[in-house]
Amino acid sequence: MKIRIHVSLKPGVLDPQGRAVHHALEGLGFEGVKDVRIGRIIELDVASDTSDERIDEMCRTLLANTVIENYRIEKGDE
Amino acid sequence: MTMRSAVITFPGSNCDRDMVVALEQLSRTSVARVWHRDTSLPEGLDLIALPGGFSYGDYLRAGAMAANSPIMREVVRAAERGVPVLGVCNGFQVLAESGLLPGALMRNASQNYICRTVGLRVENNRTRFTSAMAEGQEIRIPIAHHDGNYFADPETLEQLEGDGRIVFRYTENPNGSRNDIAGVISEKGNVLGMMPHPERAIDQAHGGTDGRAIFESLLESLEPA
Numbered sequence: 586m587k588i589r590i591h592v593s594l595k596p597g598v599l600d601p602q603g604r605a606v607h608h609a610l611e612g613l614g615f616e617g618v619k620d621v622r623i624g625r626i627i628e629l630d631v632a633s634d635t636s637d638e639r640i641d642e643m644c645r646t647l648l649a650n651t652v653i654e655n656y657r658i659e660k661g662d663e
Numbered sequence: 664m665t666m667r668s669a670v671i672t673f674p675g676s677n678c679d680r681d682m683v684v685a686l687e688q689l690s691r692t693s694v695a696r697v698w699h700r701d702t703s704l705p706e707g708l709d710l711i712a713l714p715g716g717f718s719y720g721d722y723l724r725a726g727a728m729a730a731n732s733p734i735m736r737e738v739v740r741a742a743e744r745g746v747p748v749l750g751v752c753n754g755f756q757v758l759a760e761s762g763l764l765p766g767a768l769m770r771n772a773s774q775n776y777i778c779r780t781v782g783l784r785v786e787n788n789r790t791r792f793t794s795a796m797a798e799g800q801e802i803r804i805p806i807a808h809h810d811g812n813y814f815a816d817p818e819t820l821e822q823l824e825g826d827g828r829i830v831f832r833y834t835e836n837p838n839g840s841r842n843d844i845a846g847v848i849s850e851k852g853n854v855l856g857m858m859p860h861p862e863r864a865i866d867q868a869h870g871g872t873d874g875r876a877i878f879e880s881l882l883e884s885l886e887p888a
Contacts, residue, residue, distance in 0.1 A: 598814060601772050601839065647731055650724055650760065652767040653814055 586633045587661035588640060592649045593624035624654075666690040666882055668710035671738065673699040673729045678715035678752065678862065685862035686712065689878040699732040709885055710747050711738055713754030715807070715860060725768060725810040726756030735761055747791060747881065748854045752808055755846075755856035764847055764856045765823065766815035771808070772839025778807040780871065782834035783845050783859060787827045790848055791884035792855045795876045801834060802873035804859035811858040813840035813847075823847060831857055 594600050600622050607621040627648055631640070640658055649656040668686050672679045679696070686694045695705045699718075704711065719728035729735065735757070742748045742763050750758040758764045771777060780803050788798045796802065815823065820842055823829050831846035838858075846857030861874030 597816075598769075599772070599839070601770050601774055601812070605774050647723070647727060650727065650767055652759075652765075652816075653769065 586631050586635060588629040588631055588635075589659040589661055590627040590629065590640075590644055590648050591624060591657040591659060592627065592654050593656075594622060595653060595655050598653050665692045666709045666885055667692070667695075667705070667707055668712060669695040669697050669705055669708055670712045670714055671697050671699065671734055672714070673716070673718035673732060673753075673757075675718045675720055676714050676716035676753065678860065681860075681862045682712050682714040682751070685865045685874070685878060686710070688865065689875060690882060697734060699729065699734050701734050702737065704734070704737050704741055708741065708746055710749060710881055711741060713738070713748065713750040713757050714862075715752030715754060718753055718757065721753075721810070724756075724760065726753060726758075726760040729753075729757045730760035730762075739763060742849070742854050745851065745853050747884075749792065749877075749881075750854070750856040751860055751862065752806075752811075752858055755858055756810060758854060758856040763854050764849060765819050766813055766841075766844075766847065768810050768858070769812040769814050769839075770810050771812050771837075776807075776809040777811070777837050778805070779837075780805045780864075781837055781845075781859065783831045784834055785830070786832050787830050787848070789827070790830060790852055790855065790880075792848070792877050792880050793830055794883055795880040802876070803864070803871050804861055804874055805863045805869075806837060806859045807863075808838070808858055811838040811840065813838075813842075813844040813858075815841060826850070830855060831859070 603621040785796045785800045832843045836843045861877040864874030
């Protein structure tokens with residue numbers, strides 16, 4: 586079973602990397618970019634009987650740091 | 664007075680030797696070295712030190728993998744029993760990731776790796792790590808990190824400020840840390856995390872010896888009252 590974990594910085598947490606990319610886009614002449622936030626996608630291939638709770642536990646234990654990050658679990662199509 | 668201490672080495676730790684040298688010089692006794700896959704700590708420790716470096720290549724997030732390593736389960740257990748724990752640089756990141764300290768260490772605001780000696784103000788000298796210094800004293804200690812930008816939500820910051828748990832503050836903020844925070848201590852006062860490297864400032868040849876006071880404080884705390 587394919588799972589995608591979308592990890593993003595919580596609103597209000599400054600994203601220095603996003604800000605640098607924002608400046609770079611402006612420097613390249615791309616106008617109208619209001620904000621840039623950078624996150625990551627983690628793709629997992631797990632046993633088909635893996636419970637939602639177990640996946641959530643993986644996110645909370647290791648994949649995301651909930652002090653600064655939110656995560657969203659997306660189950661892919663087979 | 665002797666101090667029984669252990670230094671944890673993770674794959675990618677690179678300040679573990681420096682920490683051992685500092686502890687051996689200042690406590691005049693040998694230091695146990697513990698590997699990340701070990702599942703027990705030596706008995707009767709007075710200090711566990713988590714050194715700087717790039718544990719597990721800083722994959723995922725700095726300190727995240729190390730926080731879930733076998734030995735950290737024991738470190739957490741020891742910390743809960745009240746054993747003093749000092750985390751420096753990557754060690755601080757590991758302590759934050761493991762939940763022993765609040766907050767998180769994010770990428771420096773400048774995006775740059777910063778390696779230089781900075782000024783710190785001792786904000787709280789009523790801890791076992793800082794008793795040999797004066798409150799408000801300014802010391803100079805090297806930093807060397809890419810992810811030292813301390814973040815905690817406003818409520819947590821307010822609580823840390825109110826409880827005197829911000830032990831060190833940068834005199835000039837190098838990395839974007841909230842409230843200029845360079846080091847925080849646990850509620851029970853036995854776990855200290857700091858980005859600057861006191862073990863790199865114990866010998867005149869280092870260019871300064873201000874780091875000695877942290878180890879001297881720990882030794883003092885073991886003296887019978």
